[in-house]
Amino acid sequence: MPWLLALSAVMANKHKKGFSLALFTLSPHPGPGPVPRAEAPAEAAMRLIQNMCTIAEYPAPGSVAAADCCLGAAGRRLVKIAVVGASGVGKTALVVRFLTKRFIGDYERNAGNLYTRQVQIEGETLAIQVQDTPGIQVHENGLSCTEQLNRCIRWADAVVIVFSITDYKSYELTGPLHQHVQQLHPGTRLPVVVVANKADLLHIRQVDPQLGLQLASMLGCSFYEVSVSENDNDVYSAFHVLCKEVSHKQQPSGTPEKRRTSLIPRPKSPNMQDLKRRFKQALSAKVRTVTSV
Numbered sequence: 001m002p003w004l005l006a007l008s009a010v011m012a013n014k015h016k017k018g019f020s021l022a023l024f025t026l027s028p029h030p031g032p033g034p035v036p037r038a039e040a041p042a043e044a045a046m047r048l049i050q051n052m053c054t055i056a057e058y059p060a061p062g063s064v065a066a067a068d069c070c071l072g073a074a075g076r077r078l079v080k081i082a083v084v085g086a087s088g089v090g091k092t093a094l095v096v097r098f099l100t101k102r103f104i105g106d107y108e109r110n111a112g113n114l115y116t117r118q119v120q121i122e123g124e125t126l127a128i129q130v131q132d133t134p135g136i137q138v139h140e141n142g143l144s145c146t147e148q149l150n151r152c153i154r155w156a157d158a159v160v161i162v163f164s165i166t167d168y169k170s171y172e173l174t175g176p177l178h179q180h181v182q183q184l185h186p187g188t189r190l191p192v193v194v195v196a197n198k199a200d201l202l203h204i205r206q207v208d209p210q211l212g213l214q215l216a217s218m219l220g221c222s223f224y225e226v227s228v229s230e231n232d233n234d235v236y237s238a239f240h241v242l243c244k245e246v247s248h249k250q251q252p253s254g255t256p257e258k259r260r261t262s263l264i265p266r267p268k269s270p271n272m273q274d275l276k277r278r279f280k281q282a283l284s285a286k287v288r289t290v291t292s293v
């Protein structure tokens with residue numbers, strides 16, 4: 001579609017220059033929904049692009065600067081999220097829905113774009129970067145993750161694992177993928193949310209909602225079954241929950257630390273009588289030394 005190409009070109013171009021796109025809608029609000037049929041596609045794409053502004057230059061995932069960076073534009077705290085899953089499950093659709101509140105319906109095969117927006121979490125504005133990743137191919141002998149994908153996972157503070165309810169294989173990938181994510185972050189537990197997409201396609205469902213829920217709770221993750229094509233609230237909630245988890249993790253609570261230190265017993269104040277006695281002893285020893293000389 002030419003208008004889609006125009007949008008991709010703008011995104012790709014910004015990308016080359018190291019820019020990210022940001023949408024200045026901060027909190028959930030009733031979105032305009034899918035692009036109305038009557039609107040000319042080129043017009044819709046232009047409106048979409050105009051809604052986006054560049055807020056900052058960010059280092060690309062994988063670079064040393066990116067790895068060290070935890071502050072976004074204007075000194076805001078930065079949360080980096082990678083969206084991973086099998087091919088065709090709707091990763092790009094999910095990211096675009098989250099960024100623009102729109103479902104466009106036809107996407108270029110993923111080129112691994114990085115997007116930025118701001119969100120309000122518990123009264124604080126956070127800059128969040130969302131990395132769309134190429135679909136993982138499922139092989140007989142398990143996961144086949146490219147180095148590019150591994151770099152994105154290492155770069156991320158949190159991960160969204162997406163599967164499609166119409167593709168059992170994509171569901172089966174979730175467990176091994178979660179394990180892989182955690183292995184790439186040794187010594188810490190990376191926040192992960194599991195998203196089952198395409199909930200509108202009930203007639204071709206292959207994955208029961210209970211299965212997704214059970215798996216996610218076994219993995220210790222939040223779970224959302226969503227239809228990116230029909231609804232943006234659940235999509236927003238999934239990202240919001242993840243950002244909140246990262247935000248809490250980034251701020252190791254000062255209060256328990258304080259509480260812990262206050263539990264350590266203070267040394268007893270020295271006994272005055274004892275001090276006087278020791279002082280006299282020291283004094284008389286000194287007098288003895290002087291007289292003996």
Ligand SMILES: Nc1nc2c(ncn2[C@@H]2O[C@H](COP(=O)(O)OP(=O)(O)OP(=O)(O)O)[C@@H](O)[C@H]2O)c(=O)[nH]1
Pocket residue numbers: 086087088089090091092093094104105106107108109110133134135136197198199200201226227228229230
């Ligand atoms: N019916 C329906 N279709 C969806 C939904 N989400 C995505 N799709 C469609 O699924 C197809 C694949 O979507 P993408 O977003 O390109 O999937 P992807 O996971 O990024 O795919 P790769 O780039 O190959 O990894 C597209 O035709 C989307 O329109 C949904 O919630 N419902």
